[in-house]
Amino acid sequence: MTDRDCIFCKIAAGEIPSATVYEDADFRVILDLGPASRGHALILPKNHYKDLCELDESVAARVLPLAGKLGAAMKRALGCAGFNVVQNNGTAAGQTVFHFHVHVIPRYEGGPEMVAWKPGKADPEELAAVSSSIQKELEL
Ligand code: 5GP
Ligand code: ZN
Numbered sequence: 001m002t003d004r005d006c007i008f009c010k011i012a013a014g015e016i017p018s019a020t021v022y023e024d025a026d027f028r029v030i031l032d033l034g035p036a037s038r039g040h041a042l043i044l045p046k047n048h049y050k051d052l053c054e055l056d057e058s059v060a061a062r063v064l065p066l067a068g069k070l071g072a073a074m075k076r077a078l079g080c081a082g083f084n085v086v087q088n089n090g091t092a093a094g095q096t097v098f099h100f101h102v103h104v105i106p107r108y109e110g111g112p113e114m115v116a117w118k119p120g121k122a123d124p125e126e127l128a129a130v131s132s133s134i135q136k137e138l139e140l
Contacts, residue, residue: 001047008099012044021070026059029070036105036114039078041070043102050098051089063102070104080106084115 002009010016012028019031021041032040043066049055055063064085071083086103088095105115 003048003099006048006097006099008044008097008101009048012046012099022066026062027066029066032103036103037080037108037111039074039080039106041074041104043067043070043104045100049100051095051100052087053089055100067102067104071106074104074106078106079108081109082107086115 002013007016011018011030014028018028020028021031022029026046028044028046030042030044032042043063045055045059045063047056047059049059052060067085071085074080074083084103084105084107086105087101088103107114
């Protein structure tokens with residue numbers, strides 16, 4: 001289940017070299033070529049899924065534990081004070097490579113602000129309406 005035109009399929013398969021932090025049968029973890037901070041890593045499944053909506057559930061179940069272990073290793077190895085776990089779906093959300101991946105981004109004391117948004121103001125009626133419309137479409 002790979003896509004011949006997908007760069008992350010090729011990296012995950014080892015056909016294109018990468019700074020690999022971890023590899024097993026299902027995943028390769030690499031360092032990002034355009035890092036947001038020192039140690040910025042990407043978790044790539046070896047199979048091709050366009051985004052989170054396509055991701056196999058057994059693969060999905062391994063992603064967060066892997067991200068947590070990576071973040072803990074980054075704190076010990078790099079001295080970062082924390083880390084962000086970021087996952088973009090769709091162009092509007094900033095996805096540029098359409099092979100599911102998770103960013104694990106070390107955050108250093110005094111480092112630049114990132115992964116932030118300006119909080120809006122919630123109207124209780126609007127919250128109830130939005131909550132209900134999403135709930136109707138939720139397929140679990
Ligand atoms: P997205 O914007 O899709 O969530 O993230 C794509 C990420 O992949 C970006 O942070 C970008 O720097 C990184 N990237 C794109 N092409 C390559 C590549 O060939 N090798 C590596 N290591 N990272 C890449
Ligand atoms: Zn792919």
